[in-house]
Amino acid sequence: xxxxxxxxxxxxxxxxxxxxxxxxxxxxxxxxxxxxxxxxxxxxxxxxxxxxxxxxxxxxxxxxxxxxxxxxxxxxxxxxxxxxxxxxxxxxxxxxxxxxxxxxxxxxxxxxxxxxxxxxxxxxxxxxxxxxxxxxxxxxxxxxxxxxxxxxxxxxxxxxxxxxxxxxxxxxxxxxxxxxxxxxxxxxxxxxxxxxxxxxxxxxxxxxxxxxxxxxxxxxxxx
Numbered sequence: 431x432x433x434x435x436x437x438x439x440x441x442x443x444x445x446x447x448x449x450x451x452x453x454x455x456x457x458x459x460x461x462x463x464x465x466x467x468x469x470x471x472x473x474x475x476x477x478x479x480x481x482x483x484x485x486x487x488x489x490x491x492x493x494x495x496x497x498x499x500x501x502x503x504x505x506x507x508x509x510x511x512x513x514x515x516x517x518x519x520x521x522x523x524x525x526x527x528x529x530x531x532x533x534x535x536x537x538x539x540x541x542x543x544x545x546x547x548x549x550x551x552x553x554x555x556x557x558x559x560x561x562x563x564x565x566x567x568x569x570x571x572x573x574x575x576x577x578x579x580x581x582x583x584x585x586x587x588x589x590x591x592x593x594x595x596x597x598x599x600x601x602x603x604x605x606x607x608x609x610x611x612x613x614x615x616x617x618x619x620x621x622x623x624x625x626x627x628x629x630x631x632x633x634x635x636x637x638x639x640x641x642x643x644x645x646x647x648x649x650x651x652x653x
Contacts, residue, residue, distance in 0.1 A: 499526065
């Protein structure tokens with residue numbers, strides 16, 4: 431029986447094929463009310479297997495008010511073979527401010543609908559934070575995102591996104607952001623990325639205060 435199972439697993443693995451991928455490098459100047467200024471440098475990438483499994487990951491290194499910050503994430507996603515673009519994913523996020531001895535980890539399973547023009551994702555986030563040698567703080571957060579593409583052709587894409595998390599952060603319940611993003615295709619496999627994101631401190635009764643602004647620019651290679 432073990433031999434039969436091993437043969438079946440081996441044959442399935444041999445049948446898997448890489449059907450796409452991407453590699454991106456960006457820089458992100460930022461301005462906010464806590465650290466005033468800073469800049470992050472990011473590298474990220476993904477591979478697609480059999481058009482339904484996607485593995486993504488990335489690392490970010492930067493400064494926040496002169497203090498070093500380090501972030502990383504890993505994500506596995508499965509897209510169901512349905513007529514609707516439904517997918518399920520599991521994400522791990524790591525954040526660190528070593529100078530302040532502050533570390534944060536987050537786990538998040540999410541369901542998503544990703545159409546050409548509009549899409550959304552929802553799911554819980556379990557976050558674990560440590561400050562110096564204090565007891566671990568455990569939090570449960572609801573994460574969501576909604577995007578809308580207003581332009582999408584072979585030349586590029588322009589759209590808006592509202593969310594309370596990013597690839598490198600788990601966010602807070604009411605602290606959502608508004609992103610204006612664009613992608614300009616230079617060649618079939620090379621594009622420029624340009625994003626501007628507005629963050630706020632949290633909303634109460636539809637009232638919110640601006641927390642910070644970031645710009646992200648870089649190059650994305652796809653195949």
